[in-house]
Amino acid sequence: FGLQASPRDTSKIWELMDSYQGSDKLALQQSIVHHVEYTLARTRFDFSKFHSYQALSHSVRDRLIEAFNDTNLHFHQMDAKRIYYLSLEFLIGRCLQNALVNLDLEDDYREALLELGYKLEELYDEEVDPALGNGGLGRLAACFLDSLATLNYPSFGYGIRYTYGIFKQLIKDGYQVESPDFWLNQGNPWEIERLDVQYQIRFYGFVKKVWDHGVERSVWEGGETIMARAYDTPIPGYNTQNTIALRLWKSHPASEFDFSSFNTGDYFKALEQRQKAEYITSVLYPNDSTDAGKELRLKQQYLLVSASMQDIVRRFKRRKVLDWNAFPSKVAVQLNDTHPALAIVELLRILIDIEQLDNMSAWQIVTKSFNYTNHTVLPEALEKWGVPLIEKLLPRHLEIIYLINFLFLEKVQQKYPNNWGKLSALSIVEEEGTKKVRMANLSIVGSKFVNGVAKIHTELLKTTIFKEFFEMHPNKFQNKTNGVTPRRWVRCANPALAALYDRVLGSDKWVQDMELLKQLEPNVSDPQFVRDFQMIKMENKERFVHWIRKTCQVDLNIDSLFDIQVKRIHEYKRQLMNILYVIYRYLVIKESSPEERKRIVPRSVCFGGKAAPGYVNAKRVIKLINSVADVINNDHQIGDLLKVVFMPNYNVSNAQIIIPAAELSQHISTAGTEASGTSNMKFIMNGCLILGTLDGANVEIDEAVGRENIFIFGTQVEDVDNMKEKMRNTDPHEYFPQELLKVFQEIDNGRFGHNQELKWIIDSIRHKNDNYLVGQDFKDYIKAQQQVDDLYRQPNEWAKKSIYNAIRSFKFSSDRTIQEYAEEIWQLKPIKVPEPAAQMHER
Amino acid sequence: FGLQASPRDTSKIWELMDSYQGSDKLALQQSIVHHVEYTLARTRFDFSKFHSYQALSHSVRDRLIEAFNDTNLHFHQMDAKRIYYLSLEFLIGRCLQNALVNLDLEDDYREALLELGYKLEELYDEEVDPALGNGGLGRLAACFLDSLATLNYPSFGYGIRYTYGIFKQLIKDGYQVESPDFWLNQGNPWEIERLDVQYQIRFYGFVKKVWDHGVERSVWEGGETIMARAYDTPIPGYNTQNTIALRLWKSHPASEFDFSSFNTGDYFKALEQRQKAEYITSVLYPNDSTDAGKELRLKQQYLLVSASMQDIVRRFKRRKVLDWNAFPSKVAVQLNDTHPALAIVELLRILIDIEQLDNMSAWQIVTKSFNYTNHTVLPEALEKWGVPLIEKLLPRHLEIIYLINFLFLEKVQQKYPNNWGKLSALSIVEEEGTKKVRMANLSIVGSKFVNGVAKIHTELLKTTIFKEFFEMHPNKFQNKTNGVTPRRWVRCANPALAALYDRVLGSDKWVQDMELLKQLEPNVSDPQFVRDFQMIKMENKERFVHWIRKTCQVDLNIDSLFDIQVKRIHEYKRQLMNILYVIYRYLVIKESSPEERKRIVPRSVCFGGKAAPGYVNAKRVIKLINSVADVINNDHQIGDLLKVVFMPNYNVSNAQIIIPAAELSQHISTAGTEASGTSNMKFIMNGCLILGTLDGANVEIDEAVGRENIFIFGTQVEDVDNMKEKMRNTDPHEYFPQELLKVFQEIDNGRFGHNQELKWIIDSIRHKNDNYLVGQDFKDYIKAQQQVDDLYRQPNEWAKKSIYNAIRSFKFSSDRTIQEYAEEIWQLKPIKVPEPAAQMHER
Known part of the structure; x- marks a missing residue:
């Protein structure tokens, strides 16, 4: 299987191929229309906007493919070292605008379409958001691919083409309802199905030992085999010919008939068995819930890694001379978390x-080729798989894991003789209870480098969960603070801000080199520049208001402070603290005199995020938010002073509307719980102030933008344990501040409905079980919120600080992150694919 | 859902579309290469023959789409009456060559490809055979589509896009082994996925009665809904712009979330439920076995009819004025059997x-729009569905069936007052035991015309199973003898013979008008013409010998008589009689003196056909054939005098190699059992003699070619019942001829292996249970075989008679059949789509 070398002279074919599609208006129009006729097979009497989107996408896809093929060919010819980014999730978001922007064809297509009677921006909205990830980890992978392409690094993303991505979140009576999202229902013009790139994947079976020239060899046989087929999504770099592949695997039945597994001729049973192969890549499992069918999830993981490693080995073996020792100089694999x-x-x-x-x-x-990125410090979030399950599903792999562990523990024993504590902490196999394989330990032992994703996070790794490993191999550990791509998050999401940068800086070079934004520091004192910025924020707020009206049927006051918290709903992220504060604020307004009310800063507090289907407490928080919103938004005494919105189905394309409109964004996790966060980076890039704790990347944002341009509050990481101790040992009525107790009381009293669940949410923290320190941080939080209000009363000051956030955000470009990975972990050099000569553009 | 009218002025788009792709060599090459680059996204270093096939197919598909769009548009503008052919099976065979031949582009592409380094015929072999049917019924539907397109009749085929078509038949140790055939593994360039043509299909639920302006209305609600999506395969006519659609439906999950069916928030359960939707169209069930999951099969049937009728109604409603009474003048529906x-x-x-x-x-x-084709006279083969199942799955339909039955039985009662026998025979509902719905009765009652598929078959319908219906509505019954398309079965399968016809007749008009072959009658006395014919047969035999060597590892003697029986394995088709005769022949040879042997005509007896997976007796016959083949082919005393081959996995593309090579073909079903048969027609068209019974279309072939040009034997239909009676009342040792008893003895003695199953096969007929009269016909069969041998010793006589078969086969063109349907059943006029003006060919 896999690619085949051509058996014949195909020079005539390549001669005919040696040209590029034009980009003048007529060429673009012809190309769109070509796809209407030949790809969609449409006729005049049935043609819709969706068809236009499809035809347009296929036209753009053609241009992506030209660059994609050039890139693959060039890397092959250059015998490039490649980085392979393995991730169970890629939240790439919509592709059309991103492709047009990166290919620099957005204006040309806009004009070409206008003459055909279509508005480009309307067609953008026809695209389905491919929801192949749960949250930040998946979106990070997508930002990295954009940077890898833009920075001309030879690279591949490998993942799974889930038939059902993350569920679509609907809100019904205030509750989250999960609806399956069959995102492929509308087709996917962005993927290239590789009928001939497929690998056999085996499950179950047994290991046979055979003697071969005096060496014992293991042969894994029997069980079931299925196929993994490749689907490539070309990922274009910005302003470069380089276009890399996101290769996603889909399971399907094998064509070959396996006589040995043929069971007494029951054809229909055999068919059913076959069909099951398609189930394997069908569902994206939540990473923070135990709902998943465990075995199916492990099958997914193995399918991804087996197909990817077979693909990587095949590519390596296509080199002229087969030299296995050269493998690490041609292949670097990055594991995105332990999955x-x-x-x-x-x-x-x-x-x-x-x-x-x-x-x-x-x-x-192997150990020279692999690297591992950790994404959590919560010990309970570290992935483990029961030995019996691995033994059943992957018998040979279990043998190899034992082999690795044996070799590694021998070294531990040499270094720390008879130190059972060390041995037990470092062992890949956890021996307590049902034996388990610790995937983090396996990843560390098998990797050259291990990294955390923010300074504070990496420090915590070294001192807490991976302490023993760090002591043994201090040089293995690095920090690579996350980043986000300015292409999608500024250039695409905030075209007005991008245009301002272009105009003031005189070019769009900043899109590739965010440090150029430094040059704008003096402009902050230019009142015109500040007014321009304010105008842009206003436009983005208008777009947002319009969208909120459409999706949530709520009218927001455009002059209110847009205060946003969007991220997965999780106790450690403390959406609960936010909504409790909203209640507090509501009560204060209710008690205020008309005179006092005049001084109150109007707020629109917007929440967004999905809760894992099995995460009861998180789902209750959503219910609380909606219950509170119901009361406040319908309270005529309050009017525009306070609005609460829960935005359903937060995803990448919504984020592109939400983030540019935000003025304040909240990142308020308990210190030491959030590894990095990346939405905080997106918000500051769009000129937004952060209200946050010193957790994750907030710590570095604080350093980058300056303490005067950020609202920091709450317990710091070194005090967290003490504060928890205190919480557990203090009477709740003393531990919780009066302001919060009042809020509890109002909920208990049924002010937001007599729903038992609302009390249960409060119960989840008020009985000496406030593990995320909502009560501890609440007073400080109120104070910080006060500072927010004070500043918002000075619009120019607010704007200036927001601008500082935007122009000092350059460190948080994923370009910087990827450059660090390339230099310090992968030892990877950029290889720029030559631009096609100008005369070639005439097809 | 469904197609949408364009909301905007798209004139600029259509202006850009107003041209056609060129067909000069460079244009074809460019088009192929375009698809290599943009559709397959291939680069130079990985490009195979399969990719060439794909690119070529996409290039041809483009040209099909041009004609297809023109056709749809023209029919729409002409407000054409259309015939809709509904069939659970379409065995269309490979598409590439057929498309090239019908578009008259085969030579042009051959030349264009040769310059690129590819042989067209080699690429033909890369195509997968879409196996969406069990046998003759499905292939008939495919031949009809070809004729409908060629004769310019506005028409649609509607069927199901099974993910798994009929199983791939493998032979292991002489046994049939069924391997799932995932034919889509290699992609399918011939289908156009219609993302926006999809309909909701409901199952289960309940019927609500509501009052609406004094009228009671029924509302079917609840249950499950899934979607059926359209996949169109363009079917080009020969030498015409007309290209019609085979529209196949695939089930998939609905995108919309149904809150009412949302069950307590178990997201993963909900997902599983969704995925099941994809199962519905996944497996083609055998039509002659009870293996199938009954409920799933009924779901398939309902999905096909619901999606198709919704589609037909939608198309009808697009007319300018909505006039339901005009429906039968715009819509004719043909039901291919009762499915x-x-x-x-x-x-x-x-x-x-x-x-x-x-x-x-x-x-x-309804009763003016529908027509029904019956395909069987075996009462046990008539389809029935239990009332409880229909009530559960389609509650509203059961009500309507009762309504129809009530209205109909009222008429019966008027005509035959209190004749309970009539009422019970005619009723749609069978009351004995578990109530059942008789699908044939439903079809007859709901149709304008009912037809059989051969003269003898239609007569049997009128006098046996549908006697009461015929007496009540004699004008409802018609005969439409089946036919086969000469495009695939002569022009594509036998290009040498086609070239001979072209040359002698001076044009290829015969391909569209087979009656022109009459003009060749005088040529039969031209020795050169006969020699040409013999040469062609020899070439086809060589191709066949080569293929047999490759697939069966058997070397056939090219000078032996190629004696072929290919069709589904079934007791009534009497493959058993054929193989028993082979044994008899073997024994005769064994006992012959060297002198006698010299006079023996060498034979190669080739069997092909699949047995339904659950049909034990049929599968045993396959085992017997292979056991006998094993002994005979390895008996050095026999040498080339006799060879037996079982050709595995008989399908359309194999048939195209097998049939042109045949010299004798056997169609030996017990009289009154085969409705028509169509392979007999294909064989005679390719200049082959038939050894057959007076059953099905053999009767008319006998009339058409003349008794001197066919070998007819066996019990005639009017004697069958008597002979069965005799068989049951006669001692087997008297009933069976000595020749056959000797054969039984040899099998019992273990001459073909000591496999118990071999005896069981014999047991299936030898204990007064020879229901298909093998014993009765055996002596006559031997005599007919003797005549075959005698004639074969005179090669010129054999050739002449073969030629008469070929040139007198014109009646059996499906063009004749379709023309009769159009005129006598559908009242349908051809509408020729205008050819594109010459100057338009310049793109």
């Missing part, structure tokens, strides 16, 4: 069992 | 419940 950690074991299996390398050579190659 | 009979009920439901017509008007419309 693809079995890749380490799978590569070992391929090298030892298939390529017949000896164990130690194989181990050398 | 789509629920269409009658579904249209009633739509007219009554949705369009709010009164019952009687709706019934008038």
Whole structure:
């Protein structure tokens, strides 16, 4: 399987291929119309806006493919070292605008379409958001791909093409309702189905030992085999010919008939068995819930890593001379969290069992090729798989895991003789209860470098959960603070701000080199520049108001402070603290005199985010937010002074509307819980102030923008344990501040409805179980909110600080992150694909 | 849902569309290469023959789409009456060559490809055979579509896009092994996915009665809904711009979320439920086995008819004025057997419940629009569905069936007062045991015309199973003898013979008008013409020998008589008689002296055909054939005098190799069992003699070619019942001829292996249970075989008789059949789509 070399002279074909599609108006129109006729097979009497979107997308896809093919060919010819980014999630968002912007064809297409009777921006809205991720981890992977392409790094993303991505969140009577999102129902013009790129994946079966020239070899046989087929989404870089692949795998039944597994001729049973193969890649499982069918999730992980490693090995073997020792100089694999950690074991299996390398050579190659990014410090969030399940599903892999562990523990024993504590902490296999494989330990042992995703997070890794590993291999640990791509999050999401930058800086170079924004520091004292910025924010707020009216049937006061918290709903992220504060604010307004009310800053507090389907407490918080919104928004005494909105189905394309409109954004996790966060970066890039704790990337944002341009509050990480201790040992009536107790009381009294669940939410913290320190931080939070109000009364000051946030955000470009990875972890050099010569543009 | 009228002026788009792709060599090459680059996204270093096939197919598809769009537009503008052919099966065979031949582009593409380094015929072999049918019924539907397109009749085929078509038949140790055939694994360039043509299909639920302006209306609600999506395969006519659609439906989950069916928030359960929607169209069930999941099969039938009738109604409603009485003048529906009979009920439901017509008007419309083709006279093969299942799955349809039955039985009662025998025979509902709905009765009652598929078959319908219906409505019954398309079965399958015809007749007009072959009658006395014919047969035999060597590892003697029986394995088709005769022949040879052997005509007896997975007796016959083949082919005493081959996985593309090579073909069903048969027609068209019984279309072939040009034997239909009676009342040792008893003995003795199953096969007929009269006909069969041998010793006589078969086969063109349907059943006029003006060919 896999790609085949051509058996014949195809020079005539390549000669005919040696030209590019034009980009003048007529060429673009012809190309769109070509797809209407030939790809969609439409006739005059049935043609809709959706068809236009499809035809347009296919036209853009053609241009992506030209660059994509050029890139693949060039990397192949240059024998490039490539970085392979393995991730169970990629939240890439809509592709059309991003492609047009990166190809620099947005204006040309806009004009070409206008003559055909279509508005480009209306067609953007026809695109379905491919929802192949749960949250930040998946979106990070997508930002990284954009930076890898833009920075000309030879690279591949590998993931899974879930038939159902993350659920569509609907709100019914204030509750979250999960609706399956069959995102492929409308087709997907952005993927290229690779009928011939497919690999066999085995599950179950047994390991046979055979003797071969005096060497014992393992042969994994029997069980079931299915196929993983590749679907490529071309990822274009900005202002470069380089276009890399996001290769997603889909499971499907094998065509070959396996006589050995043929069971007494029951054809229909056999068919059913086959069909099940399609289930494997069908559902994206939540990363923070135990709902998932465990075995199916492990199958997904193995399918991803097996197909990807087979693909990587095949590509490596296409080199002229086969030299396995060169592998690490041609291949770097990055594991995005531990979900693809079995890749380490799978590569070992391929090298030892298939390529017949000896164990130690194989181990050398593997440990020079892999790297692992950790995304959590919460010990309960570290992934573990029961040994019995692995033994059943992947018997050979379990053997190899034991082998790795044996080799590693021998070294531990050498370094710390008979230190059972060390051995038990470092072992890949957890021996308590049902034996488990610790995927983080496996990842660390099998990797060259391990990194956290923000300074504070990496420090915590070294001192807490991976302390023993850090002591043993201090040089293995690095920090790579996350970043986000300015292409999608400024250039696409905030075209007005981008245009301002272009105009003032004299070019769009900042899109590729965010440090150029430094040059705007003096402009902050230019009143015209500040007014321009304010105008842009106003436009973005208008767009947002319009969208909120359409999706939530709520009218927001455009002059109110737009205060936004969007992210997965999780106790540690403390949406609860936010909504409790909203209640407090509501009560204050209710008690205010008309005179006092005049001084109150109007607020629109907007929440967005999904709760994992099985995460009861998170879902209750959504109910509370909606119950509170119901009361406040319908309270005529309050009017425009306070509005609360829960925006359903937060996703990448909504984020592109929400974030540019935000004036204040909240990132208020308990210190030491959020690894980094990336939406905080997107918000500041769009000129928004942060109200946050010193957690995750907030710490570095604080440094970058300056304490005078951020609202920081709350317990710091070094005090968290003490404060929890205090919480557990203090009478709740003393521990919780009066302001919060009053809020509890109002909820208890039924002010927001007599729903039992509302009390249960409060119960989740008020009985000495406030593990995320809402009560501890609440007073400080109120104070910070006061500062927010005070500043908002000075619009120019607010604007200036917002601008500082935007122009000092350059460190948080994923370009910076990727450059660090490339230099310090992957040892990877950019390779720029040559631009097609001008005369070639004439087809 | 469904197609949408364009909301904007798209004149600029249509102006850009107003041209056609060129067909000069460079244009074809450019088009192929365009698809290599943009559709397949291939680069130079990975490009295979399969990719070339794909690119070529996409290039041809573009040209099909041009004609297809023109056709749809023209029919729409002409407000054409259309015939809708509903069939659960369409065995269309490979598309590439057929499209090239019908578009008259085969030579141009061959030349264009040769310069690119590819041989067209090699690429033909890359195509997967879409196996969406079980046998003759499905292939008939495909031949009809070809004729409908060629004869310019406005028409649609409606069927199901099974993910798994009929199983792939493998032979393992002589046994049939069924392997799932995932034919879509390689993609399908011939279909156009219609993302926006989809209809909601409901299952289960309940019927609510509501009062609306004094009228009781039924509302079917609840249950499950899924979507059926259209996939169009363009079917080009020969030498015409007309290109019609085979529209196949695929089930998939609905995008909309149904709050009412939302069950307590178990998201993963909900997902599973959704995924099940995809199962519905996933498996083609055998029509002659009880293996199928009954309920799933009924779901398939309903999905086909519901989606198709919704589609037909939508198209009808797009006319300028909505006049339901005009429906029968714009719509004719042909039911291919009873499998789509629920269409009658579904249209009633739509007219009554949705369009709010009164019952009687709706019934008038329906009974003027539908027609039904019967395909069997075996009463046990008539389709019935239990009332409880229909009530559960389609509650509203059961009500309507009762309504139809009530109205109909009232008429019966008027005509035959108190004749309970009549009432019980004619009733749509069978009352004995579990109540059942008789789909044939429903089809007859709901149709304007009912037809059999051969003269003898139609006569049997009138006198046996539908006797009472015929007496009541004699004018309802017609005969329409089946036919086969000469495009695929001569022009594509036998290009040498086609070239001979072209040359002698001076043009290819015969391909569209087979009666022109009459003009060749005088040529039969031209020795050169006969020699040409013999040469062509030899070439086809060589191609066949080559293919047999590759697929069966058997070397055939090219000078032996190629004696072929290919069709589904079934007791009534009597493959058993054929193989028993082969054994007899083998024994005769074994006992012959060397002198006698010299006079023996060498034979190669080739069997092909699938047995339904659950049909034990049929599968045993396959085992017997292979056991016998094993012994005979390896018996050195026999050498080339006799060979037996079982050709695995008989399908359309194999048939195109097998049939042109045949010299004798056997169609030996017990008289009165085969409705028509169509492979007999294909064989004679390719200049082959038939050894057959007076059954099905053999009767008319006998008339057409003349008794001197066919080998007829066996019990005639009017004697069958008597002979069965005799068989049951005679001692087997008297009933069976000595020749056959000897054969039984040899099998019992283990001459073909000591496999118990071999005896069981014999047991299936030898204990007064020879229901298909193998014993009765055996002596006559031997005699006929003797005549075959005698004739074969005179090669020129054989050739002449073969030629008469070929040139007198014109009646069996499906063009003749379709023309009769159009004139006598559908009242349909051809509408020729204008050819594009010459100057338009310049794109």
